[in-house]
Amino acid sequence: MDRQRRRLSQALLAAAGLLVLPGTAAARPDMTRTMGTTLADTGVPGYRFESRVFPGSEGRRRHRVWLAIPDRTPPPAGFPALYLLDGNAVLSRLRPEWLTALDEATPPVLVMIGYDTDLLFDGEARHYDYTPAPEGQASVRDARRPQREGGGAAAFIERIESTITPWVASRTQVDPNRKALWGHSFGGLFTLFTLCTRPRAFRIYLPVSPSLGWADNLLQHSLDHLAAQPPERNTAVWICRGDEEVRITKVMNAEQIQQRKNNGNTAFRLFADNLDRIPRVEVHRRLYPGLGHGDMFSAALPEALRIVAGLAPDPAWS
Template identity: 35%
Template sequence: MSTSRALARGLLLALGVLGTLASASAPAQPRLVAAAQPGVVETGSAAYRFERFTLPAREAGRTYDVVVAIPRRAAPEGGFPLVTLLDGGAAIEAIDEALLRRLETGATPPVLVAVGYVGQPRFDVKARAFDYTPAPARHPQAPLVDDQGRPGGGAARFLALIGTRIVPRVATMAPIDPTRETLWGHSYGGLFVLYAATRQHVPFATFVAADPALWWNYGSFLKDPKRVRKAPDGGPRAITVVRGEGGAHRGGRPGAAQATALAKGPHPDMRGSVAPEAAVTLARQLADQGAHVTLTRCTGQGHGAMFALSLRAALIAAAGAAPDPAAPECGAEAIASAEPE
């Protein structure tokens, strides 16, 4: 069994017992300001040490804030696994000392790389709308905006920045196992993860897309041809799509309150432009292209709750840590494998 497929199975197990940690009542609209209390980066950790650097990107007109969390224990012979987290400010805020201790005592504690934006403690809604969304292959020159009129289409440039500038720099800070690198993202970040899984020259073997915004640009990513390459260890890439019950984010019409808010934007119908089962169709396409694909639904969990739930599960799986016993809330909806059982 390939390393990436083993991580995917670990993620499914972690999701099964983490479902009760998230609240279905979490707000659909993200909180943009930082928490009032200092987080683990500021207070310090007995399990991990932190390094931080900023990375100007003149062509994008912004500066990235990158937080790197490195286990305090000695690295294994082949190096640490690596997990790159999008929406880095919010991701770091969702990580506490208890989780870091679980990761550090796991079989393979990962190095964490949280990629955020300088000046935006949690979410930079304009920057992420551009960085995380791919330009359609068939109409690359068309103006690209989301349902609120925010420009998009910068995923290729952002993916190149991660692969050529961020991950190599992190590899100078700690020994990294190049066959055990994971990319995680939620919503627009989930769409970016799926885009990255179909690109060449990507360092990641495992991809975790939580409630991906497949509706973006009227589902243009779903219409582009897919080609999934091999993982760095020569096996199939492992792609996990985790979805909750946030209908407006995975296809289908939003609820009345959210529909009223979205109607103020220039493209109010965009979020309902793809079929509710678009993720299932996409999973089959990716499996046909040679990936090991796991599709998981978390019953009773809203779009906002899926952020922390899927992030924790991805980290626990990468660490090879045993999940806490709890009643399962997430289950495999469909599994398609490029490898024989």
């Protein structure tokens, strides 16, 4: 990757307040909310649900994975499969109409990877699982939340591939050429880190509002690694964010807020452009008008379902 382009990207990330957690304080998810009644409880025509709890390791919280399996005979190659991070929140926000709309194509298996808790989000657990550590470091701390340990992304990728994926394969037939990974915020960071370090793990990557500047722009170095060793097969990336995403401080005026928004959107476009230059990586991008960081979680879900099912995407994608 061109050094000048990398410096520009890092400068824009810093100016936009994206070197830590993106989004305004008001847009952050409420970590005290619980899941409530979900489609796994009520059922929905066309899908059946099951779940399993996977024991934690090294004192980490146990993962709970929910499967939503199309209630039909699998196609000869198997169902598409959409792996979704923050599975508790995904299941809580899943809507029947989103699933019934997929009948026009090939409904995917939904693999909702969450935690063994009734909370929508487990802040400490996802902070560790979804964030990578710089090479040679076992962990990393966010300056804004030093009480939370990060750096477990590589181990979490291994857990998904070695433990969760074989269980999914034991429950239904999945097409390995139509496996997709979706994640929001730190989950979007994890999705891109997985693409850069294990591009064969999935065929489609859907990072939403990714935390591009984590750990002093570590993701840019991962992108360099992918550029040096491109995927062996064509890989699709659908990357998106809201055009109102910004981290606001009390001392900022309206002009400074707008400048941060502009810088963040420019950094997003620049990252997508750099990714698109890598051989066999096909990048689709979208800015959702009027949406902030927290809004994007629910806004991006139905479109991800459609894309993985093989339905035509919204024309707003480029």
